[in-house]
Amino acid sequence: MSNNIYLPSLATVKEVRPETPDTSTFVVTFDDPTLRESFTYRPGQFAELSIFGVGECPIGIASSPTWKGFLEFCVRAVGTVSNAIHDLEVGDKVGVRGPLGNSWPYEEIRGKDLLFIGGGIGLPPLRSLIRYVLDKRDDYGAVEIVYGARSPADLVYKNELKEWDERPDVDFHVTVDVGDETWDGPVGFVPPFLKQINPSPKNKVAFTCGPPIMIKLVVQALEEMGYADADIVTTLEMKMKCGVGKCGRCNIGDKYICRDGPVFSFEQLRKIPGALEV
Amino acid sequence: MQDKLQEVVRKLLAEGAVEYFIGYCQSSQPHRAVPCFVSDESEVEKLVWGPLCGQNLSKYVLRANELEGKVGILLKGCDTRAIVELIKQHQIERDKIVAIGVPCQGQVDGRKLEKALGVSLEQVTNVEDAGDGFLVTVGEETKKVPKEEVLLDKCFRCKHPYAFPYDVTLGEVVPFTIEADVGEYAAVEELEALPIEERRAFWRKQFERCIRCNACREACYACYCKECLFDRKMPRWLAAPPLLSENEMYHLIRAVHLAGRCIDCGECQRVCPVNIPLGSLYRKIQKDVAELFDYEAGMEMDTVPPLVNFELDDQDPFL
């Protein structure tokens, strides 16, 4: 990042991969060659993407920092900026301000067994950690992934899901709320699906990201299964602007989600009044 | 008058006729009365009435829409114009309100009082109506200040619907009159007399000072839209930063949106922290509406505001 914390760096769109009817992955590389080489980040961090003349939008970095020279963002077209991002074509420029925020506790979880529970567009922030872990496979224990979306078309990273399903060192489960004629897998919401799978809490850390209602029910289910709050980790979403903990918008308690988060354990969240109402 | 008011409110609360009563009470600053929401008989003694109650409380009745019961409110004659319009514009039902009318002999403009006295407003500890003037107490001294020096602009042209259906009145509510050489649209005509370049320069200077705090909008009874045009993000009509270009458009658009609905209560000017003379701007709109449509907002229960109405035989010379 430059000396000016509000100044984005220019990057070029190298690839656009549609994921679902309203979501696409954008692969970008920094224009400045030194930055392209030197830019580092930790899994779980995010960046503010700029479309000049429209504005900025905070998006989790979905690629793994073990991949050099480019960044991947998975963006759903829902607001002014994200819709403008969806108008981008290969060769167009964007601004990237980052990396921002804290990260998944990727060092503290070494040697542990990992459980990832994602819903819909909640998968991309998890995916940064999943891919990091898979690239450093020996540092981590068992990897179990539970993922669900509204329908088969709404599943993100469809090709990767297949890859994870086929890997012998990953336990992969996927469900959809409503199936269709192409779908012959499980049907049902993620929380009951998770309860069916019933992964043991022993030596385990659970990571979850998805719609607020899903997170609420997933955490309930995990607690019923014996997971401690300190071992349930999530990444929160709030309206953000500055991304650097100054504009006062994304606060819960005395924490700024853009600076002290977006990754928090439930042990931390339970101590902050109003955090779990978010 | 104040005792009578408290008696009436006590009765309303005791009977459970209202969930709470909206009136004025003394603030910790003796020179102004502030809005007060009384829900318990023990709080009734806080209610005051006097020449420092110029604020129009009408917008607060909209809170009644979220309540099961009614709210009571103290209304000067001029304030009822807002209630009339809120009912006509389908924002509240008459039966959600218990309206207590109070006779008013003019209200003090704090800024004018400060100028007339030459001391800071907070040194004023009491203001009382004394017929042709106000008795103003500053420290130990009480002096009489002629009303025409310190009245709110709107008091010089006091008007309100005679036939407003109050539930209770604390006396006869009639328009206040004063012999003063101030024309109906004096401030507007002064500006209209300026050549257009000067007029533009005048307003630009004012709008440059605007910080877009939106207080004028929040204080205005007629700005009740659940989502204000200026808050829409898709599309975004005005950029957030308070640049002159955006500020100009904010004020001009709001003025046009108020056409046919502005009741001249002066809240916008009173609340503006940077002293923009919004009163003149809105008075100009009122003048135009009066001339074009022969209509003044809030004066009659059974007329429709001209800009939200159409008749099949309306003239449309621009088509």
Add this chain to the structure above:
Amino acid sequence: MDRKKISKSDLGQWLDKIAEEYELIGPAEEDEVVQFRPVKSSSELTLDYANSLLPPKSLFFPPVEELFSYQKRGEEIKLEQTKPLEKDRVVVGIRKCDVESLLLLDKVFCEDLVDAAYKERRDRTALIGLACPTPPRAACFCTSFDIDPLSPEGTDILLRDVGEAYLVDVATEKGQELVGLAGKLFSKLTKKEAEELQPPPVDMPKMDLSELGEKLEGMWEDPLWDKLSLPCLGCGICTYVCPTCHCFDIADVGSTSDGVRYRCWDSCMYKDFALMTSGVNPRATKAERARNRYFHKFSTFPSRYGTGYACVGCGRCLVHCPGGVEITEVMQEILAKEGAGE
């Protein structure tokens, strides 16, 4: 502490000397509103004033600020940063409450990721404070926060009115430099003067706020917030006139090929301040927004930055609230609650 004296009639001359080298900024009245703005000569200043409408934080964290401009030509985009300051500045006439507010804002903008523009403005601006008269404005309550309106702490120079002259307390090297621009106008105090010329203490009722934060923390579900939401119009004036408020928005103005990215003030009291594009609003009710504001001032700001309460008792919000909400009354209500241990 280096204490000197300058006569009131000479003050203007000194300030004009300063205006030759620096951008001189001070309270000036226009359309009956006193604001801090640059002046070409000391005759434009209004030093006989209570306090400015907008707090002088606007000189360091402006209501509107250009971050950078952008230009798109074909495939190429150029970003050009905007310089925060042209000339070094001297602010004269700032009150101690506002000086203290800058020390609080420094925590937000100059720590962790540093806001370079704010920091540059702070580093390149000297402060000549003006001690408050007695009695102070009725709305003032700075002493409740242990702020001393007569202490030069935080300023480069503090001027204290003693009738025909000002006592001049020079607190820093920068202050010495400024005094040196017209050294002849200043005189040392005689022993007699040093004893006798004392500005009167600034008397105001002082609240005991030691339990404020603790009591507030137990009030997350208190009905006080619903009560406050009644008179509150959600207009945001309190946050705009507050010297310690620092919420802001970032917005692009222009087309996609030419324009500027601005930073501008925003208010947590607005309904859509924290509204997410998905439609979820973590502070959807006025009561929640009011609660957030008071918690921020008296609990979460102090806990995050390790400071005292984030209010300096200037009274601006109290004076300007159209709904008559008074922060001092709210504080009294909080203090009147039963404590955790009772």
